[in-house]
Amino acid sequence: MEYAPAAPISIASILSPQNILRQVFGYEAFRGPQQAIVDHVVAGGDALVLMPTGGGKSLCYQIPAIARQQAGHGTTIVVSPLIALMHDQVGALHEAGVEAAFLNSSLSSEEAATVEKRLLRGEMTLLYAAPERVTTPRFLAQLDALAERGQVALFAIDEAHCVSQWGHDFRPEYRALTVLHERYPGVPRLALTATADDLTRADIVERLQLEEARQFVSSFDRPNIRYTIVEKKDATTQLLRFIEREHEGDAGIVYCQSRRKVEDIAQTLCDAGLKALPYHAGLDAAVRQANQDRFLREEGLVMVATIAFGMGIDKPDVRFVAHLDMPKNIEGYYQETGRAGRDGAAADAWMAYGLQDVVNQRRMIDESPAGEEFKQVMREKLDALLALAEATDCRRVRLLGYFGEKSEPCGNCDNCLHPPAVWDGTDAARKLLSTIYRVQQMSSISFGAGHIMDILRGKDTEKVKQYGHETLSTFGLGAEFSEAQLRGVLRQLIAIGAVGVDAQAFNTLYLTEGSRAVLKGEVTVQLRESVSTPSTKRSRRAGVTAPAAANLGVDDQVRFINLKAWRAEVAREHNLPAYVIFHDATLAEIARRSPQTLEDLQGISGIGEKKLQAYGEAVLRVISLSNS
Template sequence: MSTPPAAAPHTAAAAGGGGTEGAALEILSRVFGYDAFRGDQAAIIAQVAGGGDAVVLMPTGGGKSLCYQIPSLLRAGTGIVISPLIALMADQVAALEGVGIRAAYLNSTLEPHEAQAVEQQLLAGELDLLYMAPERLVLPRTQELLRRAELALFAIDEAHCVSQWGHDFRPDYLGLSVLAEAFPGVPRIALTATATEATHRELTERLQMQQAAHFVASFDRPNIQYRIEPKSAPREQLLRLITAEHEGESGIVYCLSRRSVEQTAEALVARGIPALPYHAGLDAAVRQDHQERFLRADGLIIVATIAFGMGIDKPDVRFVAHLDLPKSIEGYYQETGRAGRDGLPATAWMAYGLGDVVSQRKFIDTGESSEQFKRNARAHLDAMLALCETVTCRRVQLLRYFGQDAEPCGNCDVCLSPPSTWDATVAAQKLLSALIRLDRERGQKFGAGQVIEVLRGRENERSLQSRHHELSVWGIGEELGEKEWRTVIRQLMARGLVEAEGDYGVLVPGAQAGPVLRGETTVELAVDRTPQRAARSGGRRAAGSARAAESLAPAQRERFEALRAWRTAVAKEKQVPPYMVFSDATLVGIVEAAPTSTQALGAVSGVGAKKLAEYGEAVLEALADGAGS
């Protein structure tokens, strides 16, 4: 096979693996512009380049793609990348072509003649990497095509999608077990950023990768600050977050309903904040347009349902916000992981309240799924509630869910502002007694609102009709206000002491209520936190640039802004996202290195050979213009 433009010859592994480590480092430096591998990257690449299988669990932004891209360049043949992310394949291919790697994709967006041309490139050995969706790969016609081609490897991206009881199951992934039987001599690498120990075991079994080498990196993303605050007026809370901490910066806001997505986007635009909606109810062309505008623009916010974001490679997303409670920690971790992929500080923020708990329980209980699926969904939700209500480090709780240990981080809201706790045993007993008395003496069950009215002794039409004032529990909780009682109920639900059931989310005592009522167990609850704003550099910031440039001196910031302006112009001309030219982190590196020659520029992390040849002189000129401004 001929040598690809700016990529290494496909000979190292084919020649028995000799020199693989050196060849891999040479590709890393020349093609991608980095000097050293991180974590297990070198070992993973050696395993796959040498013909072995690998299962890789590595956090978003940890460099998973290099673990199959470099072996594909080292081995003879084409690397086949299986991904569910059809909408992003064009951008993924464009990014690879930008560093000199010959890449293409086969999916339903191509016209028949375009797909045929890609197939001919594959058979002619003219591709280093070929992306396709799992539903296409399992077709007999596709497998016959692949048998006629020389294959370097199979990379199964987002491998957690094969887990039936995980948070993001894709039925088409079940068919990928055929790879072990149909292509026994082709190494396989399965990669995911989101897997508990149970999901890890399941994907290993379903993909028949029991003999693979397993690499599990720390899931910690230390640059992300996790914060969860009580929900009061969520859109106003979101506006405060954006205007006080992330003005002019790119972010993603997640909502559960399409209506909430639309209303939130409209609210942001009304306040002069550029935002676009994204949900399944929009026309496909509109969704694609909004996604591309988000990828290509600086400082744009996308407001979306969870259907958005998997595989998004935009490195400068400075915050991810949730206005509704996610269904699982896996989903939460994956969504928050879209922030700060460049390693610079980012925020994962959520507003969470009692209504979220009730609506999620109702969604599970009233669904048409099997009981086994509902039990699994409840377990996912319980773990998510535990994270929201923890009184210890959120990062420790998050990593423990994935089977990893950690020390308190000092950079989440709980660490920065430890919550006060109080003995809520009596309050819990009063609440449970009210639920029991309403049921036994009146045959009634209510949601939180009416139960709180009874506890506080507040008359309303329901109370008068049912003579609630005659109950022994009438007014026994008047020492707490409505907001405080809602906080108590929310936390008791998170602990399983109170449950919501039925279409209306009525409250009933939970399975763990007995010992509390008998006084055998005490209940310590947290006082609702006053929302804490993280310590950031003061003052207004230029759109999208402050976090990246925080470490720079004033004169350096001017050069950084000059480079960003140059990058924006180049990106518009080429019709690609700015980060595909250079990331913010690379621009900071250029400013700090202050190169005066292309040779010195080539030593900056993130400046590969192709980009140096294409942009080198222009970067030096922009840098000089910034110095003289």
């Protein structure tokens, strides 16, 4: 759909970024490095911005777009691959009184033509478009026409990690964006991402020709997110227990690797009385869109999805993100977990992983048609994630360390809250390797993990007897180890490359060159004890924000509930998620202050001039009725 032109806002006194922040968006102060970024870009500088999800990246280009247009520089082009983000951000900008539009596949040809005409007439402050469209001859010709008049203010390239083959979401079409610098060298460029390690960052700089750009790297820490990683035993039951104990009635996202698993888990959650929907690329496009819209607009809904879901989702009150299958790397894990707690309130990142996850990820890398250099980088990235999963020290220190950031133990991850016991698995590792070696020598064929562990633990199974493996010298040699312990050892051996997995032969195990160092005792294997997830309810960490309405009094709660009901009606009328109208934090502050006049509403965070004009009287009526 195309948005009708937004009601104009008064710009006589808002030329400064600070005034734009306050009068258009309703915020009194910038956060973190936002002001430095905005000032640099408004002045015409190029920049690469790394800022965590929820850190306020969009304001870093929206405010310069407004300021540069007022200074006569024309329209800002925002490059984004995300239709959902375009729709929500354009809707939010219209709510704030800013002219904006998008060009994507959701528009009819007539609607797209109308947007293009408005662009050429200079009627919009920001235009969102996908990278595939931006680099077409038709769109470039339109940019040429604008550039000749000096009416291209800024190129903002969102999700910039997509340009890098080392990133977790590489998109070849991003490579073609180099044409923007080559064709319009005088137009400043701002590349933004929430996730990039040093290798990916260097690739972004090279691919987008940002060598001279100033880099702004924010802290990657999301202190409101609690990280928990558990050993996978019965993952579905573990997930249900986690949700029921800690997040009953909360909005959340559950990530699974396969489409079938997505549908199975969604159905299981529904059968357990939870509101859950599936999302994956195999669903009909209309069903997928309807499910996404419900997730954005309804409260307390759980989306079960493949990684196809999530980018561009600005829903602020996602209280948990759960992984039932391990991602490919830390970048993917960080990006996906970052969708929790965008409002700054306490949230959870929970993951269950096991031996099969390690096997599957290794297999996908080894079977990839990519070159060996690429495969090796991917193995190293997987190893870093495995090290995070197996870690016995602070998860957050490990996670931030991956992105080159030093930190202290956080007190808000499972290892800090429930320090795990550690045991030396070196002896078990050597015995496992010896068993694999002797089985291969005796049978000339390989076997899977379960059979190898049965031999080592001395289990006299039919399969053991069939192949005569009870006669091996290592039979029963590891009887003191539990199956869970040996699976942990195998995970580490596969992770460090000391054991290989043959995917073509039913995931059988074989020794590698890396086995030698372990067998010789040159490598030690330290493991965490296998423990169940703590059954206690979460205790909120000091300094972590509670959900917006958590600390409201009884009368305040009544006003808050009524304000949310009013907001839901407005959101339905505008076909927008409720948080685009007002965030919960804004409604909570209104409820707390109980304003009586429009002047009382001024200065409340999230209420700019346009929203005050559009909704001020209605908000006051809701407050008045709530107080009567």
